[in-house]
Structures are given as structure tokens and as C-alpha cells.
Amino acid sequence: MRMSEIKRILVLASIIRKEHMFSHRTKIMLPILLLFIPGFAWGFSDPNVVLPGGIQPSNAMEILYYTSIGVLFSATIFAVLIAHDGISKERISGVLELRLSQPMSRSSQTTALVWGHWQSSFIPILACSILAIVAIFVRRDMLPTIVEMLCFVVAVGVLVLWYTLLSLIASSYATEQSTSIAFGIGTWFLFTFLWALVTSMVAFASGVAVGQPNDPEWIQLEGYLDLLSPNGVFHHLLETQMPTIERGVATSMTIFAIALWSIAPWYILQRRIQHLSL
């Protein structure tokens, strides 16, 4: 009984998922994910918590929004660590040559590769996100609405997808492990830590006062520049459920940025695999 192409992709993705879900790197990263996602949610759910600027989260979505900082620190690096050798490892071992000599099209193989690595990262992160919601409920006896939960899950899902795609692209270029991990961690570092510096430099060059939280020009510039970063787009998506935050970026722009961040790296990866020579 032959399988349809979609079923073959799903089965191959599940093989990758099973391999990674119980791998050492997942076991090592799981406590970090637990600390950064449900741990942050637990901390921000404290009724007496006062954040810098005197902010006190008043509803479940606000707590989830602040928890998203933990997602940015842990989920992204987890996705990088899962996918950084997705192609390079098999390229070095010779398994990729065997894989590419099979009759399944390269585009389907790439889809299975992305899907499998994305699932490997997303499932533990999703479990941690559910635990975060449980933590909020336990401490504050409140839950986000279905739409808010859905928005959070989708935002985390696409964030993990972008980092998975970027890592796989890096992995397709690397002929040894250290290059791909250096690229993956470099990308993570740029968008997680250095983006604030990039934003400040652009603001300075544009004559906008840097870091003035009440300056509408600064807020708008920061909002637009965030569209160029996966972490920024992740926050823009979450902010669609935060009526108190207005950064001057239309929802349609956020949706466009989500589409662009998903399609462009996917296209680059597909093209890369199509032309990959060993």
C-alpha cells in the first residue's frame, strides 16, 4: 500500500520529531524552557509583582505578554539548537547523499525536514506554554480568552518556525558543525540582544531621540524596525491582543511581516536544497 505524498511528508517529519524529542539536547533544554516559560508566568502572576516603570500586570494576557520575554530567550535558542545540524550533520555523514538519491522530490524532503524540526521544538514549547497558562490560573485564578490563547500559541509557533528555517538555511551552507551553530547562535544573539542597539543606531541616524518611552516618534520607529526582526514581529502579533499598547504599526503590516518572515526563508531553503551539491 503506497502512501500519498502528504502522508509520506508527515511520516518523515514524525521520524525527525521522534529522534529529536527524546534527544539529549531536548533533555538538557527542557529545564531551561520550564524555568523561562512557566517559571516566568509564575513570577509575573504574583499579585504583588511590580515591574520596572511601576507596571502591574492586571489580566492573564498581560502576564502572557510579559512571559513572552522568557519565550524569546529560551524557545528561540531551543529551536536553533534543534535545527542547527538538520542538514549539515547528514551532509558530513554522507546520509544526505543517500537521501537526495531517493525518488522523493527535494521540495517534499525539505518540507518534511522543516515540519519535523519545527514539531520537535514546538511541542515541548507548547507544553511549557500550557503550563504557563496553568500557572497563571493557579496563582491569579484567571485565564486568557480563547482568542488570546490562540494568538499566543500562533505567535510562539511562527517564532519557532522562523528560527527553525533560519537555522536550517545556515545548516545547508555549513560543511561542518561549528559554522552552522555559530550562524544559528549569531542570528539568535542579533535579534534577541543586539536588535535594541540596531534600533538605537537607526534612531540616532534619523534624528529621533533614543529610548524615550513617551516620544511617539521613537515608539513608531521602534515599532517599524521591529517588523524586520522575528522577535519584533512576534511581539507585534501579541500586541494585537493588548489594547493598552499602541506602537503605530497597523495589524495588516504585522500580518504582512508574518507572511514575509514565513515565506521568504522557506523559499530560500527550498531553493537552496534544490541546488545543493554535495
Added chain:
Amino acid sequence: MPHVYIALAMAEPRLEVVELKYRHTISPRIPLFRRSARYGSGVLDCTFSLQRGEILGLVGANGAGKTTLLRLIAGILQRQAGEIRLEGNIATPLELRSIIGHMPEHVRWNGSRTPLGIIEEFCILSDEATNTAEKIINLVGLTGQIDEPLHRLSQGMRQRLSLGVALIGSPDILLLDEPFNGLDPIASASFQKLLKSLQQKGVTIIVSSHFVHDLSQLVDRIAIMHRGQLVEEGTMEEVSSRLGFSDLYRIEGMGSFDIEAHFDEEHIIEYAHSPESWSALVRGASQQSLQAIITGGASIVSWTPYQPSLVDLLRSATGLELEEMSFEVSPQILVPLRGDGDEDE
């Protein structure tokens, strides 16, 4: 009339490689400057054909282009020029991959997965039923290691697993790159037997190997590659004849022998002697010459046509000495032996 068409169709070679060209790109030091990319080693104007059930041995020094040629035929690399035909029809890379089983040279199977899991995965990639996996495991002799983690398999076992993957879907054409690496002598003999049985079933096989002894017992035809080109191709006899080995004779005898009295200097390829015996390799030692030697009083023990080894053929076809062959491994080397008008550099 239909019979005529069938006969014509059967006359088409199973696999035909026509003026195939591929050169590896040497990446520029600064990736942005793509124009500065240069071409390195590869395959140039390779042409040969194989009938159904033939085994071709691909030989050549390191870096000669054997692996690149196999990857092109396997549809892994995209050819830059030339054609690959299957029974007369130009084949796309996907068509090639559908009917070709490919065993690469180096596959370092590692990790906690098992041979059965690997074969099942590749069955899915090949669109074959996964319940054939156990049969393939048995066929390649990995029954005892079916659930063993990959990192515990020996090199020979890993080779068997790679062969198992190549055999998924009963391919019509099998490409084997250094299949004897890591196989013990018994496994090697059993492997040759398996290939012979596949040949009898009509599978066309191309084997690239440095184990020339194993190869010479196995193949119907040989192709000698040098610097990306096929310098000789044919049956052992045809190649031997073209390279001037057909009229070489090994003569061995007892006592003393004045070889120069019977042969011109240029016909004496090799001559060794001791006080008790002598041995000579000469060109054109006809029966008349033999008669003359015997009449002259020499005691001849044996007089046999010389059977060149694959190493002899390789050395003769490439003009390389053993020492040169061993060290000529630079990946940048590709000096065209024939003219090629459309070279980029």
C-alpha cells in the same frame, strides 16, 4: 511488424551516458563576489553505454571523477552538459532516481536509530511498502543487528546497511561507490555473489572500487577515468588490446638464456634471471619464436599470454606511475586531455 519494433527497442542500451559534463565550483573567498567563483575538478565529456545485466567497473586514481560521475548518473548532481538516456530516452534526474539504487562511498551511520528504522525510512522516501524492510535486512545479512543502535555497528555492517538502502525498490540500475570498503573477505565474496545474482536478474551495475582484484573478477566491462575523463572503456580484452597488452607473453625457463639473441630490445618489457631460472615479459612471442628458443637449447617451463591486471591497465591508460597515482589527489586538478571549446576559463 510489432516484432521488429520490440527488437529495435531491446537493442537500445539500458543506460547511455553521452558527453556528460560537470565541474565543481570553487567558492570565492568572499561569498558576495560570485563572479570570482572558479571551476575545479569534475567530469568532462564522459560517454559510454551499458546493456541490461552488464557490470561496469569504474577505476581511476583518487580524484579522477568517479564519485562525481556516479552522482551525476544517480541524479544527485545536475549535469552542466550532456545527456543520460534510459533505453534511448533522455532521463530527468527524478526519473533516474526512480530506477537507480545508489550506494555512496562514505556513509557514517550513527545515532541511536536501528537498521530496521533506517530501511523503513528510506522505503518511505522511495515510495515502497515498509513491510519489505525486513527482507532487505535479511538480504544484506543484518538480521542479527536488526535492532542494534547504529553507533554500535562495525564499518562492514554500515556498508551492508548502505547497500540495503540502495537495494530498496529492486532498482534496475545499481551504482556502487567503493562497496568493498570495510567488508571482510567472506562478506566481500558473498557481496560479489549477490551482485552476480542481481546481474542475472537483469540489473545493470556500475561499481567503482580500489579493490581491483575483487573488481576484475566481477565486471564485464571496465571504464578507466583520469582527470575527469573516460580514457578507456570496454571489455577487459578490448581495453587490453587497445593498450597493447594483447601480444604480451610471459616466458619462464630454467638454466641460462640469452634473451637478446631472440628478441629485439624494444620487445623486451621485463627480464629477470637467477643462476637457476629466468623469467621474461616480451611482446610478440609467436610460436615461431618459441620454437626458435627451444631449438636454441633453452629450457622453457611456461609460455603464457600475459593477463594484465587492472593496475596495469590503469597505469598504461593514464601514463602514470604508481608513485604519481598515489599522490595525485589535488581536487583542483582537471587538465582536459581533449579540447573543449566551451570551457569558462
